[in-house]
Amino acid sequence: MDIEYISIIAAALTVSAGALGPALSEGYAVARAMDAIARQPEAAGPLARTLFVGLAMIETTAIYCLVVALLLLYANPFIT
Amino acid sequence: MESPFISHIMFTLGPVPISFAVVITWGIMLALVSVAWLSCRHFRTFPAGWQAAIELLIITIDGQIAEVIQHNSKRFLPLIGTLFIFIALANLMDLVPGLSAPTAVFETPAALAMIAYFSVHYAGVSSQGLWGYLKSYMKPSIIMLPFTLLSQITRTFSMMVRLFGNMMSGQFLIGILLVFVGLFVPIPLMALHVLISLLQAYIFAILATVFIAAAMADQS
Numbered sequence A: 001m002d003i004e005y006i007s008i009i010a011a012a013l014t015v016s017a018g019a020l021g022p023a024l025s026e027g028y029a030v031a032r033a034m035d036a037i038a039r040q041p042e043a044a045g046p047l048a049r050t051l052f053v054g055l056a057m058i059e060t061t062a063i064y065c066l067v068v069a070l071l072l073l074y075a076n077p078f079i080t
Numbered sequence B: 001m002e003s004p005f006i007s008h009i010m011f012t013l014g015p016v017p018i019s020f021a022v023v024i025t026w027g028i029m030l031a032l033v034s035v036a037w038l039s040c041r042h043f044r045t046f047p048a049g050w051q052a053a054i055e056l057l058i059i060t061i062d063g064q065i066a067e068v069i070q071h072n073s074k075r076f077l078p079l080i081g082t083l084f085i086f087i088a089l090a091n092l093m094d095l096v097p098g099l100s101a102p103t104a105v106f107e108t109p110a111a112l113a114m115i116a117y118f119s120v121h122y123a124g125v126s127s128q129g130l131w132g133y134l135k136s137y138m139k140p141s142i143i144m145l146p147f148t149l150l151s152q153i154t155r156t157f158s159m160m161v162r163l164f165g166n167m168m169s170g171q172f173l174i175g176i177l178l179v180f181v182g183l184f185v186p187i188p189l190m191a192l193h194v195l196i197s198l199l200q201a202y203i204f205a206i207l208a209t210v211f212i213a214a215a216m217a218d219q220s
Helices: A003-039 A041-074 B020-040 B050-068 B073-095 B107-138 B142-181 B187-215
Strands: B009-013 B016-019
Touching: A003 A041, A041 B050, A041 B142, A041 B187, B009 B020, B016 B020, B020 B050, B020 B073, B020 B107, B050 B073, B050 B187, B073 B107, B073 B142, B073 B187, B107 B142, B107 B187, B142 B187
Parallel strands: none
Antiparallel strands: B009 B016
């Protein structure tokens, strides 16, 4: 198999793995934040800010996977 | 489809190549400065119309910063406010026909993340002194030193990659949909992209604020 085909398959696998993990963990984080807001509606402001910052941190792994996939597709160092 | 890692060179200014994204950021800067200058000329004590809108925006940003940085938060209002407004406008440049978001190429988020990186160190040194700030890197024990040093680099890098990745992937997705299914189908996704653009501007600004607050933390 050529290195091009392997790169395409690897890019697809990277993106799918990078979508799966952060999706699960972001859903968990949002569910817990909803719990907390339902229990204490007056703390919704700080909770929402912390939630957004946390979601941005979780999302970083997905973005890293996306960048790795794009590097494989467009700037692959093994394809001359 | 062309690679998102290539930036289009428009012209060269002596030895320096100027890309399309840089020209757009110049336009945004010019628009921001001229709007600010024009609207600050006739400020009244009882605001109405445009002045009230501007004051509402600034007061909201100031309130958000003051929730994170407890004392002396007015010092960082110009930096954080400018970062937020600039990134929000730059992200929304996708909506103007013929232009593209300058944050969707690597160079603009890199420059913005470098600004955030240096202002974190500036805030730390100016509030704790040089030695106190350097000591905060080995705070629980000296074993943590490599990790705190590494986290400085990785979080700056992730700020850059987050902004770049979100903006570029939105453009990419809309482009792919346009190629595959036609003219009107991408419109809901463009609406989602507007939401993501504003959210990313907010996240970039609030992360810069949180990091600055963390660098100043030992003072209180």
